[in-house]
Amino acid sequence: MQTKFTQLENFGHSLRAGAYVIQARTKDDVHSAFKLAKEKNLTVTARGAGRSYNDASLNGGGIVLDMSAWNLIKEWNPHTGQVRCEPGVTLEQLWQKVEPDGWWPPVVSGTMKTTLGGCLSANIHGKNNFQMGPIGEHVLEFTAILPTGAEITCSPKLNADLFYGMISGLGMLGIFTSITLQMKRIYSGLLTVDAFPIKNLHSHLLALQENAPKYDYIVGWLDTTANGSSLGRGQIHGAKYLHEGEDKNSAETFKLKNQTLPSTIFGVFPKSILHIFMKPFVNNLGVWGVNTAKFIASLRKHSFKESHGAFHFLLDYVPNWERSFGQGGLIQYQSFLPKETAEFVWTQILKLSHKNNLPAYLGVTKRHRPDKFLLSHAVDGFSLALDFKVTDKNRKKMYAMLQEFDKIVVANGGRFYFAKNSETTAETAKIFYGEETVEKFRKLKKRCDPHGLLESDLYRRIFNA
Amino acid sequence: MTDQTASQPTGKLALATPLNPRRRALVIGASEGMGAALARKLAKEGYVLALVSRQKDKLQALCNELNTKETIAFSYPHDVTKYNEVPSLLQKIVADLGGLDTVIFLAGVNFPPGGVDKYNFENDKKMVEVNLIGAMAWLTPIAEMFQNAKAGQIVGIGSVAGDRGRVGNPGYNTSKAGFATYLEALRNRLTRHDVNVLTVKPGFVKTEMLKAAQGGTPFAIEPEKAADDIYKAMQKRKQMIYTPFFWRYIMFIIQHIPSFIFRKLSF
Numbered sequence: 006m007q008t009k010f011t012q013l014e015n016f017g018h019s020l021r022a023g024a025y026v027i028q029a030r031t032k033d034d035v036h037s038a039f040k041l042a043k044e045k046n047l048t049v050t051a052r053g054a055g056r057s058y059n060d061a062s063l064n065g066g067g068i069v070l071d072m073s074a075w076n077l078i079k080e081w082n083p084h085t086g087q088v089r090c091e092p093g094v095t096l097e098q099l100w101q102k103v104e105p106d107g108w109w110p111p112v113v114s115g116t117m118k119t120t121l122g123g124c125l126s127a128n129i130h131g132k133n134n135f136q137m138g139p140i141g142e143h144v145l146e147f148t149a150i151l152p153t154g155a156e157i158t159c160s161p162k163l164n165a166d167l168f169y170g171m172i173s174g175l176g177m178l179g180i181f182t183s184i185t186l187q188m189k190r191i192y193s194g195l196l197t198v199d200a201f202p203i204k205n206l207h208s209h210l211l212a213l214q215e216n217a218p219k220y221d222y223i224v225g226w227l228d229t230t231a232n233g234s235s236l237g238r239g240q241i242h243g244a245k246y247l248h249e250g251e252d253k254n255s256a257e258t259f260k261l262k263n264q265t266l267p268s269t270i271f272g273v274f275p276k277s278i279l280h281i282f283m284k285p286f287v288n289n290l291g292v293w294g295v296n297t298a299k300f301i302a303s304l305r306k307h308s309f310k311e312s313h314g315a316f317h318f319l320l321d322y323v324p325n326w327e328r329s330f331g332q333g334g335l336i337q338y339q340s341f342l343p344k345e346t347a348e349f350v351w352t353q354i355l356k357l358s359h360k361n362n363l364p365a366y367l368g369v370t371k372r373h374r375p376d377k378f379l380l381s382h383a384v385d386g387f388s389l390a391l392d393f394k395v396t397d398k399n400r401k402k403m404y405a406m407l408q409e410f411d412k413i414v415v416a417n418g419g420r421f422y423f424a425k426n427s428e429t430t431a432e433t434a435k436i437f438y439g440e441e442t443v444e445k446f447r448k449l450k451k452r453c454d455p456h457g458l459l460e461s462d463l464y465r466r467i468f469n470a
Numbered sequence: 471m472t473d474q475t476a477s478q479p480t481g482k483l484a485l486a487t488p489l490n491p492r493r494r495a496l497v498i499g500a501s502e503g504m505g506a507a508l509a510r511k512l513a514k515e516g517y518v519l520a521l522v523s524r525q526k527d528k529l530q531a532l533c534n535e536l537n538t539k540e541t542i543a544f545s546y547p548h549d550v551t552k553y554n555e556v557p558s559l560l561q562k563i564v565a566d567l568g569g570l571d572t573v574i575f576l577a578g579v580n581f582p583p584g585g586v587d588k589y590n591f592e593n594d595k596k597m598v599e600v601n602l603i604g605a606m607a608w609l610t611p612i613a614e615m616f617q618n619a620k621a622g623q624i625v626g627i628g629s630v631a632g633d634r635g636r637v638g639n640p641g642y643n644t645s646k647a648g649f650a651t652y653l654e655a656l657r658n659r660l661t662r663h664d665v666n667v668l669t670v671k672p673g674f675v676k677t678e679m680l681k682a683a684q685g686g687t688p689f690a691i692e693p694e695k696a697a698d699d700i701y702k703a704m705q706k707r708k709q710m711i712y713t714p715f716f717w718r719y720i721m722f723i724i725q726h727i728p729s730f731i732f733r734k735l736s737f
Contacts, residue, residue: 009618010614010615010618010619011618011619012619012620012621015488017488019488020486020487020488020491021569021621022486022568022569023564023569023570023615023619023621024569045558045561046562046565047561047565048565059487059488060486060487065486065567065568065569066564066565066566066567066568066569066570067565333488334488336488336489395488395489400488400489400490400491401489403489404487404489404490407489427487427488427489428487428488428489428490462485462486462568465485466485466487
């Protein structure tokens with residue numbers, strides 16, 4: 006079996022770990038990887054696109070199964086909207102396949118580079134989480150190989166405990182080999198988008214809650230540098246699908262060329278080099294300037310039409326933007342809070358970040374609802390994602406600050422999402438998952454993986470294994 | 471396989487996060503002298519450590535000492551002349567540490583023949599087997615690994631004794647000269663892959679090995695001082711250092727003594 010020792014990174018370039026990488030393209034590859042791991046007394050982690058902000062797809066000193074080349078769309082039915090994919094298929098491949106036929110993936114992340122295997126493992130959500138739930142709710146069926154060697158098929162009816170465990174299971178119960186999803190019908194390649202400004206955190210959360218039912222998608226931008234009475238100010242974008250017949254020109258708007266993001270700025274500068282020009286602004290002062298300018302620009306309330314591709318995949322707008330954070334890279338801290346405590350918690354968190362002179366550089370808010378997956382991160386409330394720049398000088402201080410954040414969040418019924426948080430400890434995870442859930446997961450893990458072959462750095466961190 | 475039931479830090483995991491990055495070092499020849507001093511220094515600087523030595527009891531004691539503090543240190547009793555054990559032991563170490571950033575090879579033996587007219591092939595062979603072939607057995611898979619990862623640092627402890635073949639100890643001179651040349655070759659291979667290879671040439675260091683040395687041992691330093699020098703050079707990713715630094719000048723002169731004079735000297 007071909008392995009290559011490779012230094013792998015998280016998406017934010019803030020964490021590295023060497024591992025023996027194996028390309029997986031078939032079920033046999035997965036079986037052989039498990040066999041090799043057992044022989045060599047090593048552990049295995051599957052890695053898709055490596056877009057998580059933390060250690061979810063890293064396995065320092067162990068085996069990493071690179072799933073990214075196992076990426077064929079095996080079956081697409083444009084009449085029923087059902088699609089069967091190999092686990093390495095990305096959201097990019099998926100939407101580009103289904104959109105021209107008038108369908109759209111019901112749940113997408115802020116980047117289209119993620120693989121379906123990774124999306125299911127983290128049970129990703131989109132800007133429509135309050136309505137459509139996480140991606141797991143749109144999985145009709147999947148097949149997987151367990152570390153025991155068993156090949157299983159799961160659906161909400163068949164092997165339901167594994168269905169709800171493996172989706173959200175952080176890749177620790179088995180390896181997905183095929184995923185069948187239900188797409189959502191759309192009647193135009195465009196969305197109607199409303200943008201309006203928000204003065205402070207209280208009205209920010211109120212606006213998310215009150216406007217969510219009126220829209221199909223809702224997302225807030227939060228000016229992380231504003232303080233005092235403007236703390237939590239920002240801008241909300243609400244988007245709606247067009248109804249059947251509303252877009253007279255849908256044949257045209259469905260076309261991929263009207264969906265894909267432009268590759269140049271002002272038609273001149275290639276965007277692939279843009280991150281270099283962003284670098285001078287990615288510091289405390291520059292970010293204050295950019296945030297303030299953005300807020301002023303957002304004061305005009307306006308509506309417009311935008312393609313699905315452009316609305317959803319903001320993170321892909323500037324390729325390699327995360328490089329502009331420099332040597333130390335970045336981390337993201339995302340907390341999910343019940344609607345009753347969110348304002349109280351985030352007021353404290355934002356104030357703490359200002360007090361420590363460690364402001365977040367980007368803040369994004371969303372509206373959520375609970376789901377029934379085992380390791381769920383969802384709540385009936387909101388989430389706030391904060392991007393922080395990591396430097397050699399600020400690591401210690403930031404670590405202490407984030408541990409403080411964690412305490413406030415879990416004390417107020419909050420939860421975390423492990424495609425994001427990189428510093429949350431096993432003690433904290435146990436508190437918000439609850440002992441019962443952790444125990445249930447451990448039992449499932451023992452059943453699927455009696456020899457403990459599947460382990461990631463994330464798993465060791467949050468389950469203290 | 472060697473006995474690997476030895477010390478594992480209990481209840482502590484070598485976890486790395488973006489805000490708590492771990493540097494992981496493997497020290498081969500760690501149980502005493504410069505190796506132990508370097509292990510203590512690296513522990514103080516926050517490294518997670520894998521310590522290898524054939525002296526199981528001393529290794530265990532050092533590990534226990536380090537693990538009582540914040541440090542995480544694993545111990546692996548192993549004789550570097552058991553070349554076949556290296557690949558699987560290395561794999562275990564990398565898995566235990568969760569990666570590998572730095573490797574320091576300082577396992578070495580010195581058996582002076584006991585006079586300028588004495589010869590001892592068995593001893594010479596042993597010195598080459600430990601000091602040179604032992605190093606090659608470890609650094610071969612490590613160099614390959616670092617080359618693939620395009621990252622890493624290799625530190626080899628040579629000696630001023632490798633700079634010139636002298637009357638006193640031909641076998642030791644040869645093993646250290648060979649090691650220095652091997653490290654230079656690795657440096658030339660690996661620098662282009664962003665791997666740093668540091669050759670350290672200590673003068674006299676007050677260790678067990680020094681007690682065995684014959685003749686004068688001028689300017690002898692404490693192993694802790696050598697460890698500080700080595701650590702500084704590691705941080706600056708230097709290519710070659712003498713410790714203490716002035717040996718550079720001494721050895722410069724010695725290296726340039728013409729052979730017709732050097733042949734007549736008795737050191």
